[in-house]
Amino acid sequence: MAASLEILSWFCFLVGGGLCITGGVGVLRFPDFFTRVHAASVTETLATPLLLIGLMLQLDNWLDLVKALYVLLFVLITGPTAAHALAKGALHHGSKPVLSGDPKLQTGDSESNNREDESSNS
Amino acid sequence: MDRYYAYILLILGVFWLLLSGHYTPLLLSLGGGSVAVVVWFMWRIDRIDGEPFVIHVTLRVIGYSFWLFKEVVKANIDVASRIWDPNMPLAPVWVRLDTTVSTPLEKTTYANSITLTPGTLTTDVEDDHFMVHSLSEEGIEDLRRGEMERRVRKLGI
Numbered sequence: 001m002a003a004s005l006e007i008l009s010w011f012c013f014l015v016g017g018g019l020c021i022t023g024g025v026g027v028l029r030f031p032d033f034f035t036r037v038h039a040a041s042v043t044e045t046l047a048t049p050l051l052l053i054g055l056m057l058q059l060d061n062w063l064d065l066v067k068a069l070y071v072l073l074f075v076l077i078t079g080p081t082a083a084h085a086l087a088k089g090a091l092h093h094g095s096k097p098v099l100s101g102d103p104k105l106q107t108g109d110s111e112s113n114n115r116e117d118e119s120s121n122s
Numbered sequence: 123m124d125r126y127y128a129y130i131l132l133i134l135g136v137f138w139l140l141l142s143g144h145y146t147p148l149l150l151s152l153g154g155g156s157v158a159v160v161v162w163f164m165w166r167i168d169r170i171d172g173e174p175f176v177i178h179v180t181l182r183v184i185g186y187s188f189w190l191f192k193e194v195v196k197a198n199i200d201v202a203s204r205i206w207d208p209n210m211p212l213a214p215v216w217v218r219l220d221t222t223v224s225t226p227l228e229k230t231t232y233a234n235s236i237t238l239t240p241g242t243l244t245t246d247v248e249d250d251h252f253m254v255h256s257l258s259e260e261g262i263e264d265l266r267r268g269e270m271e272r273r274v275r276k277l278g279i
Contacts, residue, residue: 019202026205034243034255035214038201041240046198063143070141080237087245087255097255100213 005057012054019047032098033090037083044079048072126176131161175227182277189273194239197261201240204257216245216255219265227279235270 019042026039052072059065138153139145177183204211223232233244233252242261246253256262265271 019198022202022205026201029205029210030212032214034216034245035212035257037243038240038257039205041238041243042198042201042205045194045238045240061143063140066140076238077234080234083237084233084244087243091245097214097216100215100259 009054009057012050016047016050016054019043023047033095034087034097037087041083048075127161127165129176130164131157134160177279186273186277190235197239197241201257213258215259215262217262219252219254220250221252221271223271223274228274232271232274236265
């Protein structure tokens with residue numbers, strides 16, 4: 001029983017950690033602000049819950065488990081609100097999403113895209 | 123209205139008990155006092171704000187959460203595969219999504235559910251439509267098929 005909980009918990013940690021890295025790589029690779037928000041939401045919607053679930057499986061005291069549940073709930077409720085506020089703020093600022101068919105998407109050379117993006121935003 | 127404050131009092135009381143874990147008379151009375159002060163503040167603020175909303179956690183809401191979590195996992199796998207794909211197959215679209223959800227709570231739930239799902243992002247909420255940014259055309263087509271909207275409307279909030 002204890003061993004299977006341990007395995008399940010570490011499975012959650014490893015997948016959650018891998019998804020955190022995935023989100024980070026996505027933020028670096030994706031071409032513009034709006035697509036990067038999607039990449040970042042991988043970290044917030046699945047990686048964080050998996051890490052917290054892995055943590056819950058390690059806890060002995062059920063009150064601590066409830067606290068971890070609270071954290072999970074608040075992350076999931078406030079996450080989309082923050083993402084929405086970010087996107088709306090970017091639109092107000094005047095940045096336009098890069099859409100399908102834009103040559104920026106075809107290059108795959110994210111380094112030059114990043115620089116271009118920064119200069120157009122500043 | 124009195125039932126509303128009784129409900130808040132109960133929820134905050136349970137919340138405090140679960141957070142604290144120390145059940146000595148002194149701490150219990152401090153907790154009770156702080157709950158009472160918060161409810162008093164809320165009562166004062168509601169006289170100005172006027173429109174308190176309460177989401178009752180019913181079986182339907184729990185069922186919806188599980189369905190949404192399943193969708194979130196599917197969408198995460200899709201976005202993660204796009205991130206690691208060497209060709210990075212992105213075809214972002216930013217389009218108008220017509221919607222028939224009417225009450226403010228339904229709209230909030232629907233817009234937040236769209237945003238919570240990676241690959242789709244609500245940027246604007248208007249009376250009869252949302253503006254949605256999606257990583258691909260398929261994400262928008264899924265939303266247009268309206269399963270999520272139907273489920274939100276069935277929540278009855």
